[in-house]
Amino acid sequence: MSNQGLGSYFKFNSVNWDDIWNATGETVWMTVISMILVAIFGIILGLILFETKNKGGFWSHLINIVVSFLVNIFRSIPFIILIVLLLPFTKAIVHTIIGPEAALPSLIISATPFYARMIEADLREVDSGVIEAVRSMGANRWDVIWKVLLPESTPALIADGTVTAISLISYTAMAGAIGSGGLGQLAYIEGFESNNNTVTLVATIIILLFVLIIQFLGDKWAKRCDKRNL
Template sequence: MANINGFQSYFQFKQIDWPTMWEATGETVWLTAVSVLLVAILGFLLGLVLYQTNGKMDFMSRLLNGIVALFVNVFRSVPFIILIVLLIPMTKELMGTMIGPKAAIPALIVSAAPFYARLVELAFREVDSGVIEATRALGASKWQIIWQVLLPESMPALVSGLTVTAISLLGYTAMAGVIGAGGLGNLAYTEGFQANQNTITLVATIIILIIVFICQKAGDIIIAKIDHR
């Protein structure tokens, strides 16, 4: 009984403003969805360039591979909270503000796209080279090989990598909330931690975990449907 009373005194659910909590949840979902879409596009293109230029001996391919690899390696290694600070001038120029959900989008893209690009490159490398060579021998062009062989064969790995990236982005949005980007992270920090209202922090964390589980389950279902191996 003493433990139950202690729990109730530490977590007081009456202090939660549920409309504000759902608004923050909507901001987090919107920010994550937009970021995942843009990261999927940019990461796919970067990964494709890395794959297509890897091992090529001509000068332009080696130069392009070096530039893209440098970008990917550098921004994949910079901690997200530091990256937000470094990108403040660019964010203010592009978005016109440093406050609110949309202000976090540039940093989210720059941090997650290189990570997904490496996963895309690995997914392409796992495709059976024999299938590619057979398709090339039949007279298929480079783009036909990409869209008719490379992309379909690597799709389960691409979706799996995007699922992992989406879950990472959810964590990034929570960190971005600490500096005023809105969402559940901002609510948990300002209304929960700073105001010493532990229940708000707990509920925000639980909602983020639920979103993570939904993303993972959705990814697993899609992979099961498209993986015919």
């Protein structure tokens, strides 16, 4: 395609930059808020899965079965379908099914099981010898969690959190197709449906920049927390 052809295909003077910045702010807001809650709930579920796995006792076994079942179910449902299934729940929680707030329940419920499974795997990688050494000194289960499991797995938790955050950005874009706001909705309504390819291009570039920035910062943070690099 010639430069003249590109100029006729992408018309940057047709872009409403106020709408772009507003949509960008909505995407950032959805990603940050949902990631904070996903991190909290994901760590809790990951610890539950790890602590109840292969542990003796009826209740530990039952809890592991129930939590594993729920995690596997919600992790398996495609995000766009999950949004539709959760519309009544979303309406009850945030009293609306459109806008950035309405996207939060679906974002959190879809990403938390994904992150929880990764956390469970990260915790299994912690040296069992270190855990036993701490226990031999009289540490209880909470001491092991706070002083061994979480500190030792921090680099992996950050790396997996980075992957989850990037997934959340793509989820916000998909949620935009049904009115959640953000760059996804802008690209779909103002770009695709209005046949304005420039808006779609700009929204895509901004999302790509977000992904690159999050990946860079996540890699740097994980490397800094890795004791092997000290």
